[in-house]
Amino acid sequence: MAQISITVNGKVRKADVEPRLLLTHFLREQLNLTGTHLGCDTSQCGACTVLIDGRSAKSCTIFAVQADGAAVTTIEGLAKDGQLHALQTAFWEEHGLQCGYCTPGMILSAVDLLQKNPKPSEQQIREGISGNYCRCTGYQHIVNAVQRAARG
Amino acid sequence: MISTAFEYQRANSLDEAIKKLQETGGRGKLLAGGHSLVPLMKLRMSEPGILIDIARIPGLAGIREKDGKIEIFAATVHHDVASSALLAEKCPVVAETAGEIGDPQVRNRGTLGGSLAHSDPSADYPAVMLAVDAEIHLKGPKGWRIVKASDFFQDLFTVDLAADEIIGGVQFAAVKSAGYAKLHQRASGYAIVGVAAALDVKGGVITSARLGLTGAGSHATRMTNVEKALAGQPLSAKTIEAAAKIAGEGIKHVNADIHASEEYRRAMIPVFTKRALEKAMARS
Numbered sequence A: 001m002a003q004i005s006i007t008v009n010g011k012v013r014k015a016d017v018e019p020r021l022l023l024t025h026f027l028r029e030q031l032n033l034t035g036t037h038l039g040c041d042t043s044q045c046g047a048c049t050v051l052i053d054g055r056s057a058k059s060c061t062i063f064a065v066q067a068d069g070a071a072v073t074t075i076e077g078l079a080k081d082g083q084l085h086a087l088q089t090a091f092w093e094e095h096g097l098q099c100g101y102c103t104p105g106m107i108l109s110a111v112d113l114l115q116k117n118p119k120p121s122e123q124q125i126r127e128g129i130s131g132n133y134c135r136c137t138g139y140q141h142i143v144n145a146v147q148r149a150a151r152g
Numbered sequence B: 001m002i003s004t005a006f007e008y009q010r011a012n013s014l015d016e017a018i019k020k021l022q023e024t025g026g027r028g029k030l031l032a033g034g035h036s037l038v039p040l041m042k043l044r045m046s047e048p049g050i051l052i053d054i055a056r057i058p059g060l061a062g063i064r065e066k067d068g069k070i071e072i073f074a075a076t077v078h079h080d081v082a083s084s085a086l087l088a089e090k091c092p093v094v095a096e097t098a099g100e101i102g103d104p105q106v107r108n109r110g111t112l113g114g115s116l117a118h119s120d121p122s123a124d125y126p127a128v129m130l131a132v133d134a135e136i137h138l139k140g141p142k143g144w145r146i147v148k149a150s151d152f153f154q155d156l157f158t159v160d161l162a163a164d165e166i167i168g169g170v171q172f173a174a175v176k177s178a179g180y181a182k183l184h185q186r187a188s189g190y191a192i193v194g195v196a197a198a199l200d201v202k203g204g205v206i207t208s209a210r211l212g213l214t215g216a217g218s219h220a221t222r223m224t225n226v227e228k229a230l231a232g233q234p235l236s237a238k239t240i241e242a243a244a245k246i247a248g249e250g251i252k253h254v255n256a257d258i259h260a261s262e263e264y265r266r267a268m269i270p271v272f273t274k275r276a277l278e279k280a281m282a283r284s
Ligand SMILES: Cc1cc2nc3c(=O)[nH]c(=O)nc-3n(C[C@H](O)[C@H](O)[C@H](O)COP(=O)(O)OP(=O)(O)OC[C@H]3O[C@@H](n4cnc5c(N)ncnc54)[C@H](O)[C@@H]3O)c2cc1C
Pocket: A043, A044, A061, B029, B030, B031, B032, B033, B034, B035, B036, B037, B038, B039, B054, B074, B075, B100, B101, B102, B103, B106, B109, B110, B111, B112, B113, B114, B115, B116, B117, B118, B120, B122, B123, B124, B125, B161, B165, B166, B167, B168, B188, B189, B190, B191
């Protein structure tokens, strides 16, 4: 077992974990933060995306021990004081989701994108979410949502 | 998917990592970004007993200019290479290549050292390291050793790296007139075929050229026949067209898999060689 301490959505979480425990399972099963979805479990689909020290990462491809000492943000940590994050509102208003399975990962990738590039072109948005698959929307409404959030 | 159980250790210096590697007696593996190793462990194609995390070794990440050469340390993540202002100015092909790897999440975690050590037959970095004629700096129990990229990649997932050695970083002379062109495998982003081309140009004449090819064979290789065809020729669309035509000729074994047949890959080698050379010419 290994001792870890991860700041998840602003709260320090300490735990004894098996080194092989994936960050996704730590978040979902030990912290009950089930907004982080496990899709492909093979590093492809991006449903499991979280922010680690502000950068988007696929939590199915990271052992929880690797995030020891880091700050992790999940979809549950985006809203502040009961106010949805601008991207969450934009996804709502632009119908950026259907089944919602890809949405948490999609939004966290978009957070990373807008941090690096606050005014992305449509092409840059498509590249920015290229590590996230959506099986429902055909992506257009997701792109529209990111554009709306970028307009502010 | 859950990997087999392992013991997790973290190293705080290269020497500590080397010592830990030796102590594991062959059961240990280095862990950097984990974006090649973790998927393999989840599939239980790799079952190391001990992982030694080197991702946080102080000073093992970063990019700098030293004695007229560019140095990239091994634990630098792809995103930081892709967005480096120094590389954009001095050697854009390396940043361009890093920006073509996988997707944003992969580029936020994966490292240069991990990519070179793993040497996936479709990885991007090996091609560009060949084109910029990089030196790979390795540290082992007896100290540092320098290997040329052209000697480093040897076979399928096989490089000149001993079990108790670590890649510390790479060094190369900056070259502006260089480009990378890649046929992406649509899902993963890996190169079905990728070509990095670097040209040394003087007074409108190509004095020498280096081309690295990835995705086609068991490991990245130089395309010396194309390099010879370019050397001494005036830099022009015509020269490029003629040289690109012979790209891939003489390569005995070309990969075939679910993504592309051998015939298709062979057909794409000249196409992407031409595109890489055109990019290099545009930057000259
Ligand atoms: C979805 C997905 C898409 C991808 N697409 C691409 C792509 O398009 N192009 C591409 O090139 N790659 C691609 N990759 C691979 C990615 O670039 C990996 O990050 C990289 O190949 C390995 O780097 P790492 O730091 O993650 O290494 P790790 O997975 O941590 O390690 C890989 C191997 O290298 C060894 N190692 C690590 N660091 C060192 C060191 N400093 N010295 C010696 N040995 C070391 C480890 O022991 C291990 O054997 C993709 C990966 C994923 C998951």
